[in-house]
Amino acid sequence: MPPQTPSQTVGPFFSHALTPAGSRPGRIPGNRIADEAAPGVPIRIEGRLLDGVGDPVPDGMVEIWQADDEGVYGRIAEGFHGFGRAGTDPDGRFTFLTIKPGPVAPGMAPHASVAVFARGMLNHAFTRIYFSDEAVANAADPVLSSVEPTRRGTLVATRNDRDGIQSYEFTIRLQGDRESVFFDA
Amino acid sequence: MRAVERLATRDWSSHPTQHYPRYRSTELRAYKRRLVPLQPSLSELTGPVFGHVAVDASDSDLTRNAVRSGEVLGERIIVSGRVLDEGGRPVRETLVEVWQANSAGRYAHQADNHDAPLDPNFTGTGRALTDSEGRYRFTTIRPGAYPWRNHHNAWRPAHIHFSVFGTAFVQRLVTQMYFPGDPLLTLDPIFNSTSDLDARNRLVAKFSPDLTEPELALGFEFDIVLRGQAATPMES
Numbered sequence: 001m002p003p004q005t006p007s008q009t010v011g012p013f014f015s016h017a018l019t020p021a022g023s024r025p026g027r028i029p030g031n032r033i034a035d036e037a038a039p040g041v042p043i044r045i046e047g048r049l050l051d052g053v054g055d056p057v058p059d060g061m062v063e064i065w066q067a068d069d070e071g072v073y074g075r076i077a078e079g080f081h082g083f084g085r086a087g088t089d090p091d092g093r094f095t096f097l098t099i100k101p102g103p104v105a106p107g108m109a110p111h112a113s114v115a116v117f118a119r120g121m122l123n124h125a126f127t128r129i130y131f132s133d134e135a136v137a138n139a140a141d142p143v144l145s146s147v148e149p150t151r152r153g154t155l156v157a158t159r160n161d162r163d164g165i166q167s168y169e170f171t172i173r174l175q176g177d178r179e180s181v182f183f184d185a
Numbered sequence: 186m187r188a189v190e191r192l193a194t195r196d197w198s199s200h201p202t203q204h205y206p207r208y209r210s211t212e213l214r215a216y217k218r219r220l221v222p223l224q225p226s227l228s229e230l231t232g233p234v235f236g237h238v239a240v241d242a243s244d245s246d247l248t249r250n251a252v253r254s255g256e257v258l259g260e261r262i263i264v265s266g267r268v269l270d271e272g273g274r275p276v277r278e279t280l281v282e283v284w285q286a287n288s289a290g291r292y293a294h295q296a297d298n299h300d301a302p303l304d305p306n307f308t309g310t311g312r313a314l315t316d317s318e319g320r321y322r323f324t325t326i327r328p329g330a331y332p333w334r335n336h337h338n339a340w341r342p343a344h345i346h347f348s349v350f351g352t353a354f355v356q357r358l359v360t361q362m363y364f365p366g367d368p369l370l371t372l373d374p375i376f377n378s379t380s381d382l383d384a385r386n387r388l389v390a391k392f393s394p395d396l397t398e399p400e401l402a403l404g405f406e407f408d409i410v411l412r413g414q415a416a417t418p419m420e421s
């Protein structure tokens with residue numbers, strides 16, 4: 001069996017290569033995972049990436065992989081890809097425009113898989129986004145339940161509608177008292 | 186839908202230590218708590234597919250894909266290799282993205298303020314899809330070493346950054362490829378953040394007479410092994 005190739009940091013100079021700012025438009029998905037044509041409830045995820053002292057990480061990148069509104073992975077429909085990628089801005093902010101994913105299987109709460117990259121991160125980190133308006137489903141979700149109760153909140157995006165769009169706030173903390181839950185996924 | 190059948194955890198003897206004090210930026214950015222185990226579900230075992238809509242052949246020639254007014258400056262090279270899983274099977278039609286400094290050691294990135302010349306015909310970015318044998322191939326120029334402020338007189342060894350997807354979202358890998366015989370390797374904290382010498386050396390490409398093209402370019406072979414195995418097509 002060939003052994004795994006080691007990870008290395010994405011470094012500080014990737015955005016012109018990997019994020020839409022620098023790539024030819026429309027070829028690799030950016031932060032728009034779904035557009036108006038996609039079935040489902042349009043949502044906006046407004047995120048922040050913070051370091052160990054709570055300062056913004058301005059040179060990070062967040063990727064999301066999610067199911068469609070019926071909970072199916074990899075079914076690329078008109079206006080929906082399932083994958084998105086966003087660089088962080090000088091305030092550590094990132095935004096995704098997507099649809100609310102459906103539950104993947106009975107008993108699982110709707111969620112998106114997240115990979116976090118930045119200068120200073122030698123391995124990317126996996127986390128998940130759950131949604132605060134799914135309290136009943138979240139309480140039954142096997143992955144959320146496997147996390148110690150005091151840390152579960154780091155995985156739940158807070159509903160906070162703005163501009164007439166169903167919106168969620170999600171903060172990723174790389175370190176500190178409220179360090180996000182990262183998975184050995 | 187495509188999914189990976191069997192997935193062991195990441196091999197932490199091959200991967201770097203997240204908090205590695207010699208690489209100063211890890212100080213406030215490395216997670217400190219133990220990773221939470223996660224039984225792989227479809228959320229982990231599936232992943233995005235990027236077809237030929239996302240990539241065309243010209244994207245993989247960095248000596249041509251950003252030319253405005255002349256030839257790219259530097260020593261032309263060919264970098265090719267296979268993306269494999271841990272079972273040794275090719276990972277087909279997966280997206281490989283690369284970015285690198287120019288031959289003077291400067292990135293075409295607004296945050297790079299190293300006082301070395303920019304090359305107007307070179308952005309140092311490219312992408313490719315692997316073929317049916319998992320093989321990718323880039324034509325580019327050999328990147329220069331560049332200074333960074335990690336410690337006194339710190340210089341990064343010449344390297345090309347790689348981003349690879351695989352079939353499952355958790356096969357995702359971002360890494361760097363280095364060049365054989367580089368005296369800066371033993372001094373570089375990022376390269377040395379992987380404690381296992383064999384694992385580190387898997388980041389060093391091999392000079393390849395077979396990939397070398399007469400009167401054109403030296404060739405380097407760089408294989409990438411992703412975690413997991415047995416990518417099996419599944420109907421959905």
Ligand SMILES: [Fe+3]
Nearest residue numbers: 011013344346
């Ligand atoms: Fe670099």
